[in-house]
Amino acid sequence: MKDPSLRRSVTLFRAFMREQQEPERCYTLLARDAADQVEAYGPVKGQVVVDVGGGGGYFTEEFRRRGAQSFLFEPDLAELGAKPPEGAVVADGYLLPLADGAADVTFSSNVLEHVDDPQTFLSEMVRVTRPGGLIYVSFTNWYSPWGGHEWAPWHYLGGARARARYERRTGKAAKHTLGENLFAHHVGPTLRQVRARGDVSVVSARSRYWPFLAGAITKVPGVREFATWNLLLILRRCP
């Protein structure tokens, strides 16, 4: 599916709406789509691709299918699941067990909103990327309609209230707690911080899923905090 296109966005949205019932289909599709986005900047065949916080490994597997040497680094055993990709490493993205410049592509999908200090997390991704290498980072920003994850859209009334409402309504323990494993990161400040860095250049800053105006949306202060939905940054490590 071509990015951007209305068909692609609708297909991803439908798969996402059935994520609980059909996780395999949802994440396989998402992984294919993200790998296409990476390959828009060059084939991954033969490249070292590091997937940071890759959960059960759908993205790592997709990069391998495309001929990359892809490695999964995931700190949470429960997220790794029963069948992680071969060679998966239990490791925190703040401190990757990799040499400087080891990766051609460093990839992180929907992890940044789960870390307290995104700039330090990003610095570690930059460190392990070779000069000239690509860095793919996407995250759901706080004021996105999905910012509150399982308790969305009630996060607009505050994290604690939304979480309590979710638990009351579903009778289930919420997966996320604001300030513990979900953090309120915003589009504007993130863009400013990334642009101020001397070690990367911003190749693209856009909404990950939007079918149109994906780049333009991220340029409009205020509106972008709601409308971007999920910010995708493609960065290149400076030589």
Ligand SMILES: C[S@@+](CC[C@H](N)C(=O)[O-])C[C@H]1O[C@@H](n2cnc3c(N)ncnc32)[C@H](O)[C@@H]1O
């Ligand atoms: C919403 S899941 C995303 C999984 C997968 N990347 C995807 O896009 O479907 C968030 C992941 O971030 C991981 N994570 C949280 N804190 C992390 C950290 N400090 N370093 C690396 N991964 C982290 C979690 O364990 C979890 O697997």
